[in-house]
Amino acid sequence: LEQQVIVSEKLSAIGKLAAGLAHEIRNPLTTIMGFVQITRSRPLDPVTTRYLGYVHEELERVNNLVSDFVTMSKPSVPIIKPIEINTFLDSVLRFMEGHAALHDIRFARDYYTAHGEILLADAAQIKQVLINILQNAVEASEPKEIVTLKTRKLSNSLVITVSDNGIGISPENLTKIQNPFFTTKDNGTGLGLSVSYRIINNHNGEITIDSRLGVGTDFNIHLPLTCDNIKECSM
Ligand code: ADP
Ligand code: MG
Numbered sequence: 001l002e003q004q005v006i007v008s009e010k011l012s013a014i015g016k017l018a019a020g021l022a023h024e025i026r027n028p029l030t031t032i033m034g035f036v037q038i039t040r041s042r043p044l045d046p047v048t049t050r051y052l053g054y055v056h057e058e059l060e061r062v063n064n065l066v067s068d069f070v071t072m073s074k075p076s077v078p079i080i081k082p083i084e085i086n087t088f089l090d091s092v093l094r095f096m097e098g099h100a101a102l103h104d105i106r107f108a109r110d111y112y113t114a115h116g117e118i119l120l121a122d123a124a125q126i127k128q129v130l131i132n133i134l135q136n137a138v139e140a141s142e143p144k145e146i147v148t149l150k151t152r153k154l155s156n157s158l159v160i161t162v163s164d165n166g167i168g169i170s171p172e173n174l175t176k177i178q179n180p181f182f183t184t185k186d187n188g189t190g191l192g193l194s195v196s197y198r199i200i201n202n203h204n205g206e207i208t209i210d211s212r213l214g215v216g217t218d219f220n221i222h223l224p225l226t227c228d229n230i231k232e233c234s235m
Contacts, residue, residue: 140166
């Protein structure tokens with residue numbers, strides 16, 4: 001309990017900081033990203049174009065980090081709307097493709113949901129979860145490996161799986177990865193998964209993990225497909 005109090009104090013301090021700074025960070029970031037995009041589209045030597053691509057990816061990363069801090073500081077009730085599953089997942093993969101390319105990783109898809117099938121969820125929040133889990137999968141993988149995004153239906157829920165053949169997670173670390181600030185990376189924040197768990201819990205969903213050290217990891221996101229068990233569902 002004492003540890004919980006310390007964690008929540010830590011979080012509220014971080015939260016205040018995030019709330020105040022997020023806006024101030026985002027505005028110049030958006031301007032910088034705009035000018036990077038414009039500059040990239042001009043005739044330049046290929047090396048400069050490539051470097052500007054890296055700059056853009058890293059700015060995107062900072063932007064996601066700010067999103068995680070903001071979510072951490074003020075957990076928001078999901079705004080539930082119908083989402084066309086496969087189209088939505090494709091758009092998230094497109095969004096993450098640059099990050100994957102930077103690590104020389106390719107995405108594959110393996111959808112068992114039909115075109116046009118609908119999920120009731122908060123698209124922005126689920127996107128944030130997928131970005132975090134895909135980013136982790138990419139970072140855990142060796143160059144040239146493939147990260148697969150799968151879907152299937154299990155009775156009344158949708159299961160979205162992010163599968164990698166990366167380093168895997170030890171049983172000891174598996175018990176810690178949901179904790180805010182737990183990271184094994186030199187430049188990690190340890191916020192991605194704790195934010196993701198929170199978002200999926202707020203959707204009355206669940207995250208399960210299958211992982212083997214040196215073999216790879218599956219992150220399974222279970223989400224209810226019906227409205228009945230979603231709080232404040234407007235459908
Ligand atoms: P961060 O990425 O900043 O470290 P996260 O909350 O996203 O924070 O992840 C916490 C930790 O969980 C990571 O540092 C890593 O040790 C572990 N982890 C998460 N996803 C994977 C994965 N796909 N393969 C191996 N380890 C992972
Ligand atoms: Mg992460």
